[in-house]
Amino acid sequence: MATYTLRKVLSLIPMMLFISFLIYLGIELMPGDAVDFLIPPDALATMSAEQLNAMRESLGLNDPFLVRYLKWLGGLLQGEFGYSIQSGVPVATLMKNHLPATIELTVTALVFSSVFGVLFGVLSALKKGSLIDQVFSLIGMAGVAIPQFLLGLICINAFALHLNILPAGGRMASAGQSFVERLPYLLMPALVLGFSLTAGVMRYARSSMLDSMGRDYMKTARAKGIPEWRVNLLHGLRTALTPVVVLIGFRLPMLIGGAVVIEEVFQWPGIGSLFVNAVRSQNTPLVMMIGFFSVLLVLISSIIVDIVTAFLDPRIKLS
Amino acid sequence: MENKDVVVSVKDLHVNFYNNNRCNRVLRGVSFDLKKRDIMCIVGESGCGKSVTANSIMGLLPELSRIESGSIDFYYQGRDIRIDRLKRKGKEMRELRGSGMAMIFQDPMTALNPVFTVGYQINEALMYHNQAKTKKEADQMAVQLLKDMGIPLPQQRVKEYPHQFSGGMCQRAMIAMAMSCRPKVLVADEPTTALDVTIQAQIFELMLELKNNNDTAILLITHDMGVVAELADRVAVMYMGNIVESGEARAILTRPAHPYTKALLDSIPVLGRGKGQKLEPIKGSTPDPYNRPKGCQFAPRCPYATKECETAMPGEQTIEEGHMCRCFHNLLKGEGI
Amino acid sequence: MSSLDRKMDRILKREESGKGRRGIKNRTLRKIFANKLSIAGFVIFAGILFMCVCAPLFTQYSSTKVDLRSILQAPSASHIFGTDKIGRDIWARILYGGRVSIGVGFGSALIATVIGVSLGTICGYKGGWLDGVVMKLSEVLMAFPQMILVLILVTVTGQSLWNLILIFSVTGWPSMYRMARSQMLSIREEEYVQALKAFGIGSMRIAFVHMLPNAIGPIFVNVTLSTAMFILQEASLSFLGLGVPLEVATWGNILNVAQDLTILKDAPWIWLPTGIVVTLFVVSINFIGDGLRDATDPSQIG
Numbered sequence: 001m002a003t004y005t006l007r008k009v010l011s012l013i014p015m016m017l018f019i020s021f022l023i024y025l026g027i028e029l030m031p032g033d034a035v036d037f038l039i040p041p042d043a044l045a046t047m048s049a050e051q052l053n054a055m056r057e058s059l060g061l062n063d064p065f066l067v068r069y070l071k072w073l074g075g076l077l078q079g080e081f082g083y084s085i086q087s088g089v090p091v092a093t094l095m096k097n098h099l100p101a102t103i104e105l106t107v108t109a110l111v112f113s114s115v116f117g118v119l120f121g122v123l124s125a126l127k128k129g130s131l132i133d134q135v136f137s138l139i140g141m142a143g144v145a146i147p148q149f150l151l152g153l154i155c156i157n158a159f160a161l162h163l164n165i166l167p168a169g170g171r172m173a174s175a176g177q178s179f180v181e182r183l184p185y186l187l188m189p190a191l192v193l194g195f196s197l198t199a200g201v202m203r204y205a206r207s208s209m210l211d212s213m214g215r216d217y218m219k220t221a222r223a224k225g226i227p228e229w230r231v232n233l234l235h236g237l238r239t240a241l242t243p244v245v246v247l248i249g250f251r252l253p254m255l256i257g258g259a260v261v262i263e264e265v266f267q268w269p270g271i272g273s274l275f276v277n278a279v280r281s282q283n284t285p286l287v288m289m290i291g292f293f294s295v296l297l298v299l300i301s302s303i304i305v306d307i308v309t310a311f312l313d314p315r316i317k318l319s
Numbered sequence: 320m321e322n323k324d325v326v327v328s329v330k331d332l333h334v335n336f337y338n339n340n341r342c343n344r345v346l347r348g349v350s351f352d353l354k355k356r357d358i359m360c361i362v363g364e365s366g367c368g369k370s371v372t373a374n375s376i377m378g379l380l381p382e383l384s385r386i387e388s389g390s391i392d393f394y395y396q397g398r399d400i401r402i403d404r405l406k407r408k409g410k411e412m413r414e415l416r417g418s419g420m421a422m423i424f425q426d427p428m429t430a431l432n433p434v435f436t437v438g439y440q441i442n443e444a445l446m447y448h449n450q451a452k453t454k455k456e457a458d459q460m461a462v463q464l465l466k467d468m469g470i471p472l473p474q475q476r477v478k479e480y481p482h483q484f485s486g487g488m489c490q491r492a493m494i495a496m497a498m499s500c501r502p503k504v505l506v507a508d509e510p511t512t513a514l515d516v517t518i519q520a521q522i523f524e525l526m527l528e529l530k531n532n533n534d535t536a537i538l539l540i541t542h543d544m545g546v547v548a549e550l551a552d553r554v555a556v557m558y559m560g561n562i563v564e565s566g567e568a569r570a571i572l573t574r575p576a577h578p579y580t581k582a583l584l585d586s587i588p589v590l591g592r593g594k595g596q597k598l599e600p601i602k603g604s605t606p607d608p609y610n611r612p613k614g615c616q617f618a619p620r621c622p623y624a625t626k627e628c629e630t631a632m633p634g635e636q637t638i639e640e641g642h643m644c645r646c647f648h649n650l651l652k653g654e655g656i
Numbered sequence: 657m658s659s660l661d662r663k664m665d666r667i668l669k670r671e672e673s674g675k676g677r678r679g680i681k682n683r684t685l686r687k688i689f690a691n692k693l694s695i696a697g698f699v700i701f702a703g704i705l706f707m708c709v710c711a712p713l714f715t716q717y718s719s720t721k722v723d724l725r726s727i728l729q730a731p732s733a734s735h736i737f738g739t740d741k742i743g744r745d746i747w748a749r750i751l752y753g754g755r756v757s758i759g760v761g762f763g764s765a766l767i768a769t770v771i772g773v774s775l776g777t778i779c780g781y782k783g784g785w786l787d788g789v790v791m792k793l794s795e796v797l798m799a800f801p802q803m804i805l806v807l808i809l810v811t812v813t814g815q816s817l818w819n820l821i822l823i824f825s826v827t828g829w830p831s832m833y834r835m836a837r838s839q840m841l842s843i844r845e846e847e848y849v850q851a852l853k854a855f856g857i858g859s860m861r862i863a864f865v866h867m868l869p870n871a872i873g874p875i876f877v878n879v880t881l882s883t884a885m886f887i888l889q890e891a892s893l894s895f896l897g898l899g900v901p902l903e904v905a906t907w908g909n910i911l912n913v914a915q916d917l918t919i920l921k922d923a924p925w926i927w928l929p930t931g932i933v934v935t936l937f938v939v940s941i942n943f944i945g946d947g948l949r950d951a952t953d954p955s956q957i958g
Contacts, residue, residue, distance in 0.1 A: 019796060026812060145884070145938040147891045150931040153914050161921040168917065216424060217432040222379055224444040224496065225417030228408050235432050242434075257803025261892050265915075276896055279807045291808045295799045314480040315433055337664045342671040385664060 004310070008303045019295050020076065023288045024069050027082070082285045084278070091289045094274060101171055102270030106259050108186060109194035114248055117201025121244075122237055124202070125209035136202060143199020148258050152192045152265035159188060169267035189266040193258050197251055204247045205240065212240040242313045249305030253298050325394060326503050326536045327353040327376060327420075332389035332403075334371055334380065343608045345371045347560040348389070350635070353504065356530060358537045360547045360568070362583070363557035364605055369540045372557070373506045376538070377422050378402060378412040395419045395503060418448040420504040421497035426513040427489035431481035437492045438462075438477030441499060448500045464495040468525060487518035494525060501533050508540045523550055544587050548572055556580045559605065559616035561632070566642035576644040576651045579617045615646070623648045694947020700940035704933065708754030717745035719752035719905040731925050738925040740913060750930055753905040758937070760817070760900070761887035764824030769879050771825065772832025773868075779833075780840025781863040787837075794830035802827055806889065810898055817900050820893070824886050835878055839871035873952025880945035884938045891934055907934045 063071070075081075081091035124133040160168035171185050212218070213236050221235045222228075263272030271290060278286040310316045334346040346368050353359050361369045374380050376391055391402040393415065405412040416422075424430040431440060441461040442454065451457035458477065465473035468491040481489055490510060497505060507526065511519040527550070530537055539550065547554055547568060554572070555565040556579065564577040575581040585599040603620040612618055618628040625647070633645045644651075707714050717735075723743030731738045737746035779787035797805065809823040840863070843849065852862045887907075893899030894908025895915070902909055907930055914920045914927035 015792075015795065015799065018792075019799065022796070026808065029812065141939060141942065142935075145888075145942055146935045147888050147895075147911075147931070147938075149892055149895050150911065150927075150935070153911075153920060153927065153931070156917075157920055157924070161917065216426060216429040219379060220422075220424065220430045220440075220493070220496075221432070221443075223377060223416055223422040224447070225413045225415065226443055226447045227413065230443075235435075239432060239434050253801035254803075256801040260803050260807070261896065264896055275804070275807065276898070279811050279898055282811060284811060287808055287811045291800065291804050294801050294804045298799055298801060313434060315482050335664070335668065337667050340667055342664075342667045382660075383664075385661070 001307070005303065005307060008306060012299050012303070015299070016296070017073075020073060020292065021069060023292045024072055026288045026291075027072075027285055028065070028068075029284075081289050084286045085283055091286055094286065095271065095290070095293070098269060098271045098274045101268060102259060102263070102272060104182075104186060105190055105193060105263070105268060105270055106255055108190035109197065109255060109259075110248075110252075112190060113194040113198035113201055117198045117248075118205045118241075118244060120198075121202040121205025122209050122240075125206045125213065126232060128210065136206075140199040140203045143196045143202075146196075148192060148196060149261050149265050151195060152189070152262060155188050155192055156265070169265075171269050189262050189268050192265075193255065193262040196258065197248075197255055200251055201244060201248060205244050208240040208243045209236060212236045215239070242309055245308050245312060246305060249301055249308075252301045253294075256294055256297065324354045324356075325352045326355055327394075327538075328390075328392040329353075329372070329376070330390045330392075332372070332375060332391065333387040334368075334375055334384060335387050336371075336381070336384045338383050341609055344611075345384070345560055345608070346375070347632075349557075349560070349562055350389075351555050351562060351565060353536045353538055355503075355536055356534050357552045358527075358530065358539055358550050359553045359555065360539045360541055360551035361555045361557055361562075362541055362544065362547055364542065366605060366608070367557045368560045369542075369557055370508055373422070373508050373538060373540050376402065376504070377416060377420060377506055378405060378407045379416075379422070380407065393419065393504075414448070417444050417502070418500040419502055420506065421500070421502040422506040422508065423490070423493045423497050423510050425509040427493050427510075428481065428486055428513070430493055431484075431489055433481055436478055436480055437465075437484065441465075441477070441492070441496045444496050444499045450500050460499070461495075464499055465492065468492070468495045469521075470495075486514050487521065490514060490518075490522055491525065494522070494529070498529055498533070498535075502535060504536050504538065505529075506538045506540075509542070510539075511546070512541075512543075519546075526550075544572075544584065556583065559608070559611065561616060561645060562643075563617065563646070564642075564644045566639075570639070570642050574651060576638055576642065576649040577617075577646045578621045578623050578648070578650065581650060582620075623650075691947045691950060693943045697940040697943025697947065700936055701944060704754065704937050704940070705758065708751050708758060711748070711751035711755065715745065715748040715751055717748035719744065719749045720903070721745075728923055730923075737929045738923070740910075740923075740926050741919070746910070746926055746929065749905045749910050750907070750933055753907050753910055753930075754933070754937075756817070756900065756904060757887055757890055757907040757934075760821055760824070760890050760906070761883045761885075764821050764828060764886045765879050765882035767821070767825040768828030768882060769832050769875065772829035772834075773836040773875060775829070776833040776836025777840055777863050777868055778860075780837035781844060781859060781867065790833065791837075794833050797827065797830045800827075803889070803892070806893065807898065810893070815898065815901055817904060820890065820899055824889065828882055828886065832875075832878060832882070835874055836871060839874060840867060843867045843870050873948065877945050877949045877952070880941050880948065884941040884945070887934065887938060887941075 079092055081095070083090055084094055087094075120136050120139075124136040127133050156168050159166045166188050167185050169185075169189075171182065213232070217239075218231060218235055221231045259270065260272040260275055262268065263270045264276050267273070275287065275290045277283075278290065329352075330350050332346050332349040333344070336343040336345050349368070349372055351359070361372060363369050371380070371384075375386060376393075380386075386403045389403065393400040393402050395415065396419075400411075400415065402412070402415075405415075431437065438458060438461045441464060442451070442457040445451040445457045445460055446454070451460050461477050462473045465476055470476055470488060470491055476484075476488075481492075484492060494510075505526070510526075511522050514522065523546070526537060529535060539546070541547065551568040553566065554568045555562045556571065556577065557563065558579050564571060564575065564580045571580060572584070575584055579601075582599065582601045586601055588596060588598055601620060606612055606616070606619065612629070614630045615621070615624070615628040615632055618624040621628065627647050633647045635643050635645055636649065638644050638649055638651055721744065723739070725743065726735070726739050727741055727743045729735055729739045729743075735745050735747065737750065739745055740749070775790050779790050800808070805827050806823055809826065810819070813819045813823065844867070849862060849867060852866055853859075857866075890899055890906060891908035891911060894902075894906050895911050897912060899908050900906045902912065910930045911927050911934075919926060
């Protein structure tokens with residue numbers, strides 16, 4: 001297991017190097033002087049032209065492009081992600097401040113949609129053609145077709161502005177707030193964000209379950225005379241689960257993309273709104289670094305999916 | 320008076336399938352008795368209703384199908400159980416399956432669940448029919464069962480997954496599973512079609528042995544006349560949802576009475592008869608099940624067909640002791656029987 | 657007696673009265689017609705498309721004309737969906753906006769398909785170093801969450817209608833490429849391809865003329881689904897104010913004003929009808945796509 005994971009991680013290195021190169025290219029292409037985002041702006045303001053040039057020389061900004069890239073990459077590995085050109089705050093600090101909110105939001109949405117997606121999907125497969133199946137398939141269609149932000153707007157309109165039972169946005173993350181106290185703030189954005197993933201998982205779980213239910217081993221299980229629930233849930237669901245896990249892994253990037261929009265809609269102070277603001281203000285270093293980390297996250301999650309599938313399906317060898 | 324050796328008795332069974340908003344009359348009055356320690360073969364072309372017959376007995380018919388009329392009696396532990404009246408997924412039917420009657424399938428590679436170990440899948444049957452009290456006991460029994468089936472290193476093999484088994488070994492494991500509760504009836508639906516010929520002989524040998532040790536009645540579905548000649552005590556030939564001829568294997572193979580049986584036998588090359596042998600293919604093909612002939616189902620392809628054959632399906636005639644045929648022109652007529 | 661039993665009796669009765677199934681011979685057409693949802697989808701799709709393309713027939717207002725004497729009017733006989741903050745007619749904006757939104761969605765899907773399918777066809781058939789390079793490139797692009805990549809490219813290129821189409825095409829082709837490539841890889845193994853090779857027919861001709869048409873079903877399905885996805889993305893981006901510049905009417909830009917909570921609460925006529933139209937249009941495309949998939953998938957019995 002450990003060697004398998006290590007091999008997977010190592011296989012990602014060339015890809016990450018290439019992407020980091022593209023990211024650095026993006027940062028370099030940005031209009032303006034590179035010094036602007038390598039030195040805290042308050043220090044920059046007091047410097048003279050000679051000082052600046054000396055600074056450039058000592059920082060290696062006059063080096064050839066490739067050398068500069070390698071130095072930047074070295075810094076990256078030591079946690080130096082550069083500075084936001086808007087506020088001069090280190091990117092690392094910004095990310096650290098905004099990350100918990102995003103993790104809270106996306107993990108809640110992910111858990112919600114995995115659990116309910118599989119549950120509803122399996123239910124509809126077992127009751128294929130029934131009313132409940134049709135209702136679920138309608139919900140599934142809606143989940144795929146309604147733009148997420150629109151669903152967010154409708155929910156804010158209904159639950160916050162008219163019914164007044166949930167806050168319209170924000171997170172209330174001040175010190176000493178427990179998770180339960182924050183729950184009303186989290187509820188709407190997480191459910192809206194998870195809705196389309198739930199729909200996707202549901203449709204997929206349904207078809208995967210139906211496929212599994214038509215297999216020969218289901219008949220064998222029935223011929224053995226074991227109870228129907230055990231036939232369906234153990235033999236059917238257990239086998240149907242592998243492709244569903246793969247799908248959830250595949251859809252994770254969409255969840256991250258969705259978080260960008262949903263955080264904007266609900267004024268959720270996470271990486272997503274940080275990112276959108278950075279794009280709006282042409283804050284290239286910040287945009288690029290967030291992009292870089294989103295790729296890292298996607299690739300790591302793909303490794304996790306690989307490991308989980310190998311764990312679920314004995315036919316996949318871990319070597 | 321019922322023969323006390325009869326284990327399963329099927330009488331005038333009609334089964335319809337309702338797929339795609341159409342009704343397919345798959346079984347149109349099938350009757351036969353299965354006796355203790357007997358191997359009964361059902362032969363026929365694909366789509367003639369062999370597997371449906373087997374599945375009806377096991378209560379494993381697909382969702383969109385039902386038994387329209389007729390009866391299936393299962394004589395088990397001194398009781399007469401009407402299988403056709405049991406709920407297919409009900410408790411009673413479930414308790415019969417696996418313990419009273421068991422089934423093995425055509426493709427052992429797909430019939431075992433790929434994500435569970437072979438041992439686990441055998442244990443399941445043992446635990447649910449109270450053959451084993453504890454998991455440990457079940458494990459030991461599973462090992463013993465695999466050993467009985469002639470699988471080497473059973474201790475290790477129980478912990479392996481089906482994909483690590485060869486086709487023949489999978490089928491042995493399936494048989495181990497089926498025989499785990501010593502059933503009275505074993506239904507084998509083309510158990511060797513997907514296997515190599517050499518493996519085929521081993522599997523049949525195993526089945527014969529089990530039959531003799533456990534008094535099991537075996538219903539063997541096949542389309543291979545060679546298998547019939549080798550194993551069968553009695554044979555039922557099916558065509559388009561009817562048993563057209565049944566009787567002792569010897570009688571059927573040597574003196575077929577129904578034109579279809581004869582045609583079937585004439586279309587098979589016989590080993591050792593050399594290149595010169597004349598093979599007679601059956602002309603035409605099986606009719607569309609949604610657009611069946613009115614009378615005898617075989618009439619359009621039958622060289623002996625007359626006007627009479629096109630109007631009605633002939634009834635069951637006993638043409639000699641234990642030999643039934645459904646034909647107006649049974650071929651033994653001329654022999655004075 | 658269960659409902660299943662009743663259904664079976666019904667079928668049995670009909671069968672006995674001698675009414676079998678008859679109808680359209682062509683399997684694909686028959687399956688599409690049998691699928692009522694895809695027919696409904698097509699009707700809605702065609703209806704919305706027609707109204708947008710022939711917008712002047714359905715409204716006398718312009719989508720951009722500011723009328724400060726009638727701002728934020730609720731729906732009435734003269735403005736059936738009311739007006740926005742600067743007095744523009746919402747109905748007209750939905751129709752003219754639809755032209756741009758549908759155009760962006762369909763145009764990007766088409767460009768992405770042409771690029772992806774051509775590359776996929778060539779690489780899938782020939783393999784070799786070109787395949788390796790294109791594959792790696794697609795892996796790199798697909799490693800980014802789509803939305804993040806789009807926004808990064810918006811930062812790099814700046815905001816404009818054409819840039820958006822370009823960005824969607826760049827981010828959309830890898831999945832098309834993968835799909836076409838895997839189709840080609842499986843078709844390549846078929847015997848008729850070997851036969852064509854044996855006849856000495858040029859490889860490009862085999863790939864594009866003989867093999868590609870066999871992959872047309874999945875390609876069509878992908879075009880429809882991509883169109884739907886790009887329409888949703890345009891709407892999201894414009895809603896964030898990062899898509900098509902605000903002065904151009906698009907469905908996303910109409911919805912943009914709903915970020916204002918007072919509009920959201922008190923002027924639902926501005927955003928709700930637009931939202932419904934977007935959703936309906938995307939639903940209808942999805943229904944068509946599902947119908948196409950079922951109809952062209954030979955593994956489904958029927």
